[in-house]
Amino acid sequence: MNKELLRASRQKGVTFGIVLIFLVLINFHIMAATMFSKIMGTNVLRGAIPEVRFLTYFLTLFGIWVGWTATSKAEKAGTRVLQGLVAGLTMGVVVALFDLILVYLVQSKTDIRRYVTNLGFDNINFFLQGFGANGVLVHLGMFILAGVLGSALAIFFQSTAVKGAAQSVKTAFSEMNSRISQNLPDQVKKFGKYLFYLILLGMLFMLPSRWGSYYNFVFGLVGLYVIAGIGLNIMLGLSGQFVIGLAAFFAMGAYSVALLNAPQPHGLMWGFWPALLIGMLVAVIAAVLLGLPTTRLRGDYLGIVTLGFGEIIRILLKSDLLTSFSGGPRGIQDIKGPTLMGKPFTDVTYMYLIIICMAVTIFLYYRLEKSRTGRAWLAIKEDLIVAQATGINIQKYRLLALCIGAAFAGLAGGIFAARNLFTGPNDHSLMVSINILSLIIVGGMNSIPGILLGSFALKGLPEILREMENYRLLVFGALLVVMMLVRPEGLWPASRPNLEKETKEKLFTDGTSEKGGKDA
């Protein structure tokens, strides 16, 4: 028997045990149990402790996980079970030691909530699953069983038989798929594509009026972050400029709409649409002012300058100096939004507005990316010096990317302010910039599906998972780390277009497009 293998399993057990203890210390197990109970259909009141069996599910899953990861694929089944057993046992022992401390605390009636807020007696009893001191033995047994079960599951799912079956199903499916697509005439294929878009359009039209204002609020926010994210992607993903302070441009749009459509502090009522355009214009002017001195900066230096720029804008808006102009720390209330046939916009109309703006932004982004301009940006991102020596005016193109990106961010900000009827300095904090930056990195740079996914994962999920309020940042961080390890290029990475193939299919065989060449 290989001692090395068992030592590795033991280390896994210790690690998982310690992780579990930390999770308990921050009360994560109660939240996990609450979520299990919700999934099973039993609602738990806010702040209440759920049923014990849901905690058992959580702990068992954790044990199965350690058993699964502790087994090494190359070994025989017997060894693997032993590995799972050792990992489960070690984890059980670690947790049992922790349990003993908890039991001692309960029996000596020491209230350590002054130091560890979450370790109240209720919570301790809950974690011991109501067994009191016997909980130690229960945990030990449970983790050993779970570890063995985990290794057994790993053996089963990684066995050649199961894998072979999955593989054959997969090949059969793809074969069927290709046969269908081969035999279908082009018209039908095209029709299928249009049908897909039609259904998508129908869904986008139907959903906002059906699913209620809460989801409109959440998905509207996701949509606004998509627009801003595409703006940042033009700066960072296409032209390679590391801009952190995107919130500054977002704030320009928001404050332009707010100042021109609120009773305080100026009492101007210019209407939403001109204000939105002015907001985008102001963002572009700010981008030019920021860009002229900084287009020579590269990489981290540009990041720091833009970070400072974003903070300066926020602090200026917050300062007493400008209170009479921008409302100061209290922000601007009662912003008058757009109207549709005399009626003010509702959450549903706002959702439509956001969907339309998002669609236009995506459309423009695709057109820009597949053009001379987009390729010049990509060249600048790849190698600034060579791009310039190839004849690209890098100052001009970097500034252009900043301006277009800023305009998109300003658009998102304007709608954001009108939809909230309020905007203040705290809406444009550094966290906004960082959120937008992370959403394109998590989703996948230069990839629209990636940005949609990333925006949903970073803005939509946390809103929906309000239960996890306290753990939001924890999950956020964990998600980022896991993603960087598992999918370093983003959830849905971009791929380069097959231009040669397309060109040969379109331009060399097709007689009609030949006309374009002759005009030249």
Next chain:
Amino acid sequence: MPDTIIETKQVSKIFGGLTAVNEVDLQIPEKSIYSIIGPNGAGKTTLFNCISGFYTPEKGQILFYGQPIEGLSTDIIAGSGISRTYQNIRLFGNLTALENILIGLHNKLKNNWMDAMLHSPRFTREDAESLREACRLLEFVGLNGFGDYLALNLPYGMQRRLEIGRALANNPRLLLLDEPTAGMNIQETHVMTEFIKRLRDELGISIILIEHDMKVVMDISDRISVLDYGTKIAEGSPVEIQANPRVIEAYLGPGGAALAEKFQKQRRKSHA
């Protein structure tokens, strides 16, 4: 004497205390292959960088069709019709081969971001035209069918040719090639040599070449200049350069000329 395409007059480039290029005079005739050779560190690449605008020479003038270009930025020089390749290949690695060539076409096209957003007639025409032109260039450099590969995934020889393809897309009158056959085997070198000749004969492009492979240099050059410690020590046809004792000494050290003569006599004897 054919027309001169580019001329350097007393060009000097100084880094701190080091004079990398020292008062070099060159006159490159049109539609010719002009080689610059010299030992490592002789200032050949520095001279290239001065011509293509990466460096501004401290002294002297560079005249392209009689117009001074020294000190202009690289994009303007590229726009005026001078393209170059790099000693260590510098492609846009994460873009496809075809996209690399399309980027090379940048100067020829006029459409801007507004055209791209609105798909104006100018954009539609130029887009189709540029794609077709890029495919043609891809075929010219022998990468037909490899256009959709990422540039960094191409084999070494193809990367070299793609780099030349990108330079050609700019429609240059003058092409600067920095060691185009470095790291190639005999077969690949031969293909590259023939390719460079085609550039001159078919496209009528003037070429300045930095090369260490003497067989290549002597085979394809119309004229050769030799640099040593930043100074031009000789200029002439391949035959003249081969016989020049100063050149031999620059490569082999003092006394090298006599040594080389002895060696050649021996070789002639053994051949006879």
